[in-house]
Amino acid sequence: MNGLIKLELTRALRNRKFLFFSVIYPSVLFLLVAGSADSTTKVDGTGLTLPTYMMVSMASFGALTAVLMGNSERIAKERESGWVRQLRLTPLPGRGYVLAKTASAAVVSLPSIVVVFAVAAAVKDVRLDAWQWLALTGAIWAGSLVFAALGVALGYLASGDAVRPITMITYFGLSILGGLWMPTTTFPAWLQDIAKWVPTRAYAALGQAIEQNQVPHAQDLAVLAVFFALFTGGAAWLYRKDTLKA
Numbered sequence: 001m002n003g004l005i006k007l008e009l010t011r012a013l014r015n016r017k018f019l020f021f022s023v024i025y026p027s028v029l030f031l032l033v034a035g036s037a038d039s040t041t042k043v044d045g046t047g048l049t050l051p052t053y054m055m056v057s058m059a060s061f062g063a064l065t066a067v068l069m070g071n072s073e074r075i076a077k078e079r080e081s082g083w084v085r086q087l088r089l090t091p092l093p094g095r096g097y098v099l100a101k102t103a104s105a106a107v108v109s110l111p112s113i114v115v116v117f118a119v120a121a122a123v124k125d126v127r128l129d130a131w132q133w134l135a136l137t138g139a140i141w142a143g144s145l146v147f148a149a150l151g152v153a154l155g156y157l158a159s160g161d162a163v164r165p166i167t168m169i170t171y172f173g174l175s176i177l178g179g180l181w182m183p184t185t186t187f188p189a190w191l192q193d194i195a196k197w198v199p200t201r202a203y204a205a206l207g208q209a210i211e212q213n214q215v216p217h218a219q220d221l222a223v224l225a226v227f228f229a230l231f232t233g234g235a236a237w238l239y240r241k242d243t244l245k246a
Contacts, residue, residue, distance in 0.1 A: 022070065023112045026062030027119045030054055033181070034124055044185045048211055051124035053183060055116060056207035059140050061180040062112030064200065067105040067148035068171055075155025076163035105151065109144050113137055132210055139206045139216070146199060146224055147174075149231035156238035174200040199227040 037050040046053055117133065120126040128136070150170070158166050175181055177191075178200025184192055195201045202220035209216040 022062060022066035022108055023115055026058045026065065026112055027115050029061070029181070030058040030116055030119060031123065033058070034120075037124075043183045046183075046185070046208060046212070048208065049126075051120060052126050052128075052211055053208065055120040055124075055126055056136065056140070056211060057180045057204050059113045059116040059136070060143070060200070060204045060207065061175055062116055063109040063140055063144035064147050064171070064175065064180070064203075066109035066112055067144045068151045068154075069167060070105045070108060071148060071151030072154035072163050072167045073160070075152060076158055077160045079156070080160045105148050106141065106144065110137075110141055113140050128211065132213075135210045136207050139210060140203075143203045143206055143224060146203065146228045146231060149228060149235050153231055153235040153238055156235065156241075174198065177201070178204060180204060197223060199223060 034051040034054045041050045042048065043050055043053045114137070117126075117137070151167075154163060154167050154170065157163070177195055177198045178184075179187075179195060180200055184195045184201060187195060196219070202223040205220045206216045206224075209220075
């Protein structure tokens with residue numbers, strides 16, 4: 001399994017387009033959204049400045065890009081090419097394949113988080129305590145596993161041609177409704193009520209709570225736990241179904 005993980009990491013790091021959209025693109029969006037905001041502009045209902053608020057949102061967006069876009073399309077193509085079928089003939093267990101995909105995506109997602117933080121600190125003068133930087137990195141990195149499981153599920157749900165539009169719709173829908181591109185406080189009241197139950201909203205809220213020196217809300221943790229169970233359960237069921245077809 002270690003060999004497969006190394007192979008997946010090598011493939012991911014050699015994909016320049018993937019690295020751009022997962023590592024550089026979120027930082028560019030951060031500068032576009034927060035570039036003109038000063039250090040006194042506050043986001044309603046949070047007490048956070050716009051650059052501080054959007055730093056967590058864009059770091060979460062970058063991690064989401066790495067684990068969701070990276071996993072789904074690659075798995076679907078490997079199923080069609082017969083690579084997954086070949087792996088089933090080896091001693092590698094099915095969970096090893098899923099773990100290798102998740103691990104490689106998680107490793108790539110870490111630079112996307114760190115780069116956004118570095119840009120926010122250097123360009124927009126975002127300042128936090130050392131423990132907050134470490135806690136933010138750990139929370140966003142760990143939370144990305146929820147969407148890594150979703151990426152695996154989507155990879156087994158659709159064929160190579162169909163998986164990209166499905167993933168893109170899911171990706172943009174989660175990003176917009178979760179408030180990763182703009183604060184949910186700007187949404188109409190009815191849309192804010194819906195956003196409270198979107199996993200990406202709960203995901204970003206973990207980091208925002210840390211920035212506010214607060215403990216993450218129990219509702220946000222519960223939402224992420226429920227969706228993680230749903231996504232991993234769906235991925236496992238789809239994997240077994242795909243195995244029976246092979």
